[in-house]
Amino acid sequence: MGTAAGERTARRDTYTPQTLLEVAVRVFNERGYDGTSMEHLSRAAGISKSSIYHHVRGKEELLRRAVSHALDGLFGVLEEPAAREGRAVDRLAHVIRRTTEVLMERLPHVTLLLRVRGNTETERWALERRRKFDQRVAELLRQAVADGTLRPGADPRLATRLLFGMINSLVEWYRPHPEGPRVAPEIVEGVLTTALAGLGLPGGAPPAR
Amino acid sequence: MGTAAGERTARRDTYTPQTLLEVAVRVFNERGYDGTSMEHLSRAAGISKSSIYHHVRGKEELLRRAVSHALDGLFGVLEEPAAREGRAVDRLAHVIRRTTEVLMERLPHVTLLLRVRGNTETERWALERRRKFDQRVAELLRQAVADGTLRPGADPRLATRLLFGMINSLVEWYRPHPEGPRVAPEIVEGVLTTALAGLGLPGGAPPAR
DNA sequence: CCTTGCCCCGACCGATCGTTCGGTTGCACC
DNA sequence: GGTGCAACCGAACGATCGGTCGGGGCAAGG
Numbered sequence: 280m281g282t283a284a285g286e287r288t289a290r291r292d293t294y295t296p297q298t299l300l301e302v303a304v305r306v307f308n309e310r311g312y313d314g315t316s317m318e319h320l321s322r323a324a325g326i327s328k329s330s331i332y333h334h335v336r337g338k339e340e341l342l343r344r345a346v347s348h349a350l351d352g353l354f355g356v357l358e359e360p361a362a363r364e365g366r367a368v369d370r371l372a373h374v375i376r377r378t379t380e381v382l383m384e385r386l387p388h389v390t391l392l393l394r395v396r397g398n399t400e401t402e403r404w405a406l407e408r409r410r411k412f413d414q415r416v417a418e419l420l421r422q423a424v425a426d427g428t429l430r431p432g433a434d435p436r437l438a439t440r441l442l443f444g445m446i447n448s449l450v451e452w453y454r455p456h457p458e459g460p461r462v463a464p465e466i467v468e469g470v471l472t473t474a475l476a477g478l479g480l481p482g483g484a485p486p487a488r
Numbered sequence: 489m490g491t492a493a494g495e496r497t498a499r500r501d502t503y504t505p506q507t508l509l510e511v512a513v514r515v516f517n518e519r520g521y522d523g524t525s526m527e528h529l530s531r532a533a534g535i536s537k538s539s540i541y542h543h544v545r546g547k548e549e550l551l552r553r554a555v556s557h558a559l560d561g562l563f564g565v566l567e568e569p570a571a572r573e574g575r576a577v578d579r580l581a582h583v584i585r586r587t588t589e590v591l592m593e594r595l596p597h598v599t600l601l602l603r604v605r606g607n608t609e610t611e612r613w614a615l616e617r618r619r620k621f622d623q624r625v626a627e628l629l630r631q632a633v634a635d636g637t638l639r640p641g642a643d644p645r646l647a648t649r650l651l652f653g654m655i656n657s658l659v660e661w662y663r664p665h666p667e668g669p670r671v672a673p674e675i676v677e678g679v680l681t682t683a684l685a686g687l688g689l690p691g692g693a694p695p696a697r
Numbered sequence: 698c699c700t701t702g703c704c705c706c707g708a709c710c711g712a713t714c715g716t717t718c719g720g721t722t723g724c725a726c727c
Numbered sequence: 728g729g730t731g732c733a734a735c736c737g738a739a740c741g742a743t744c745g746g747t748c749g750g751g752g753c754a755a756g757g
Contacts, residue, residue, distance in 0.1 A: 293704065311605045313522035317745060329747075330705050338745065394603070396520045432685055433678030441682050444657020445650045452649050469642030473650050476641055477686030502734065526715060538717080539735050547715065699757085706751075713744065721736075727729090 296334050296344070299324060303341040304387045312342055312391065313398070339401050346395060346405040349388035352381040353412050367422035368429060368480070372471060374416055375446065379470050382449055383462045390450040413443060420478070430479040442474055505543050505553070508533060512550040513596045521551055521600065522607070548610050555604060555614040558597035561590040562621050576631035577638060577689070581680060583625055584655065588679045591658055592671045599659040622652060629687070639688040651683055 302324045306315050317338060321328040335341055356362060361373040382389050392409060395402045417439040423429040431438040449470070455461045511533045515524050526547060530537040544550055565571060570582040591598050601618060604611045626648040632638040640647040658679070664670045 309605075310607055311520070311522055313520055314605060314607050316743075318743080326704090327706050328745090329707080332746070333704060396518075396523060398519055398523050432681030433675075437675060437678045438682065440657065440661050441654045441679065444660065445654040445686075448649065448653020448657065451653065466642075466646060469646045470650065472641030473647065473686045476688060477654075477682045479685060525713075527713080535734085536736050537715090538737080541716070542734060701754105701756085703754090704752090706749105708748085710747070711744105712746105714742075715740105716742105717740070718738085719736105720738105722734085724731105724733090726731085 294324065294326065294330075294334055299331065299334050300341060300344050304345045304391060307342070307345070308387050308390050311394070339399060342391070342395075343401045343405075345388045346392045346401075349385050349392040350405065350408050350412070352385045352389075353378060354408075356381055357412070357415055366428065367419055367426055371416075371419045371423050371429075372475065374419060375442070375474050376467055376471050378416075379446055379449065379467045380462050382446065383453060383455065383467075386450060386453065386455070386461070389447075393447055393450055413439070416443070423478075428480070429475075430481070431477075432479055438478055442478065445474060445477075446470060503533065503535065503539075503543055508540065508543050509550060509553050513554045513600060516551070516554070517596050517599050520603070548608060551600070551604075552610045552614075554597045555601045555610075558594050558601040559614065559617050559621070561594045561598075562587060563617075565590055566621070566624055575637065576628055576635055580625075580628045580632050580638075581684065583628060584651070584683050585676055585680050587625075588655055588658065588676045589671050591655065592662060592664065592676075595659060595662065595664070595670070598656075602656055602659055622648070625652070632687075637689070638684075639690070640686075641688060647687055651687065654683060654686075655679060 303315075303320055306319055306323045309315075310319065315338075317328045317331060320338075320341075321331060324331065335344075356374055356377040359373070359377065362370050362377070364370070392405060395405050395409075397403045397406050417436070420429070420439050420442070421435050424431065424435050433441070449466075453463075453466065455463065512524075512529055515528055515532045518524075519528060524547075526537050526540060529547075529550075530540060533540065544553075565583055565586040568582070568586065571579050571586070573579070601614060604614050604618075606612045606615050626645070629638070629648050629651070630644050633640065633644050642650070658675075662672075662675065664672065
């Protein structure tokens, strides 16, 4: 659609829904979704309030696009082969590692997802999808405990929640180096090691990547 | 002031700043602070919007009272004797346990504290106080590592953040039984065990209360 | 040249925001 | 029985909310 025949969309000094979303997500995270007005967004984007409506239907669509991006990344992890085949504990380790990476790659979007309260239909839909993801990981942990590989100090239900709490807390403090990779491998490994230790993995260190 | 001579303030069918605060904190947590209007509060409290201003100066005072209550509880833990004397690892264990308990006792207030974004002066003040508390606990962990008691898989800075992430995540899912104690001892123990295991405490189980 | 369509704008909409104001009611106290 | 004050109310304040509208500028295509 548009711009037929060959490359022409080279320079980019105008907004697209994508680039506008990046600005919006940044402001949403700074001020909170409810605390952000369209006026705030327009100032941050450098265009007028009404111009925003040329690119997106409204404020809520920006939120929907953002949390969708986060959720797509998380569910994508569960589709990876290493998350579907092998010992439960290895699959769990893979999911922990990759979830941490996705959380770093899509940090602002996941941050927004984790702060959703359920005030609108969009937010409730996001909460529901997130709940389903949590259940999938909880099932993995349950299997790893059932086959005797993991022996958490607490019951699996509690352990799952603490595990997610630990991983998700990254959005509260992790900030990638401005001129560097978005994913910090040493932090990913630290999370994985701490998580598995807390879950009672005998032998300590997890298998290397 | 007021109601001189003897007991008379028996029945309580009218609001005080305290009782109004409880209603407000509940609604703030359901809808988010920015997502809650004074109209919402007035409906939840069963009095008119303008009546609220008879008891408190405004919306922001309600937030300030709430997060203050949370912060007072947290800093109170650091003042307890068991948090000031003994081996660093024992003091850390005490702080983890008591912090978890305070978080449960004052769940709605702490929840509000953890969601503050920094949009107003009150919020920035709360963020600053919270940061100081985190630093105090980080110092405890640092000492426990320095004297060789703890050997976390990750560096102490990261470990502290993951530890707080785990504990603080309780506000996302813990709900006390309606007719029961606000604090669930088995969850406190689960948190403590998982935390110390994740921090690399040799020997597994923590000392009994 | 003129048309087309993208990108943007200022002005404005009704609704809602947090807050203020001028009361009314009813109980305690003298 | 009059006074005072705590607790409450409806109405309205200016500001700001998310969103709409009609049109301007301007590069591309004919």
